[in-house]
Amino acid sequence: MRVVASGNFDDDAREIERLIGLLGPIALAKENQKWQLSLSKVRYLGPWAVGVIAAMYLRGELLHQEPRVVLPTAPKELDQYCVNSGLAGLVGKGGGGQVGVGDAIALERFTESSWDRPNRVVDLITRHGELSLDDEGNLRTCVHEVVQNVVDHAESPIGGLLCARYMSGRGTSNPKPEVRLAIVDAGRGVLASLRTKYPEVTTIGAALERIIEGNYSAKSRVNNQGLGVSNLFRIIANTKGRIAYVSRDWLAQSYPAHPEPEVRVLRSVSLDAVFFPGTAVFLSIPVEH
């Protein structure tokens, strides 16, 4: 199977939705079914897209699908970002640059939520300027809440993946500096997790609404009170940031113009299979220098 992607995949729910739609056939591919993803016509990839592609690649390896990703070589900034983000190294096309320098940290796989997990993201920001204690607290808490959820509930065969990129404030669409993060797993998704405790919850949308409201938890471990995702949405709203929370074929999102969480099925533009095999959390958090 060969999937060809083109255009820009910015850090935006609509673009991520389009990417997940394109990757749908890969998500549905059976064990041992080979696939190739060509990104040679892509002109922009952000960390949100890198997180999704990396998760699909690692899942493909586990399923013996011999995944192959053809990376873009132009423009130069994108070629460099593929190296800096660790994507090129992951898919076996590293070289020609340093990983985790400049405006990106390299992809990081994790299976535990340690206190220092957010350190590299904090370091990424402080390379560009000072970070206030409040902003640092917001950022670290968000990373901890998502990472802990992956560790406690996802049962992800690839563990979790974290990647981030610093965006200096430019232009009218992103006037302030911000850090964009993707924390992705290939696990069972929120519905399967929540249904272990609440069998009456039958749709992913209903599961998302409950975890955003708070106090609904699979209680996999003693530290679970069902507050992590709920806290996350509150923090992001308070910081006037953006969040897109994808579980399989559903999306929950909020952004400054729409701070109340919106939960809906992912819309496919032209494909039948819109499906992400796991949970992907995308964050954009403004920072003040």
Next chain:
Amino acid sequence: MVRTTINTLDHLDPSRPVTETAEVVAGAVLRGLDSGGSVTVSVRGVRGVPSSFFNVILKAVQQHVGGRVDPARLGFEFDSKLQEMIYQRSLDAVNAQAGRG
């Protein structure tokens, strides 16, 4: 009544899981409560304290005392409103469970 203060930073190894630190602090809290005094847990200086940290401590105390966590006997010190918000939501959740028995 003796009031013991536990500084989370004294027990925090950055390379270890958040919940592991919380379990260590919870143990110290229970010892302080067992001695008949009250306990204050300070999270000052800790950047980014997630709900799981508070949940572990509050659940341990709730199970130990067999009921609601009494803020008069177990207090927390914060250095940000965010920490306080995360804590308060955890406390409400744990005490709501205790109320349901």
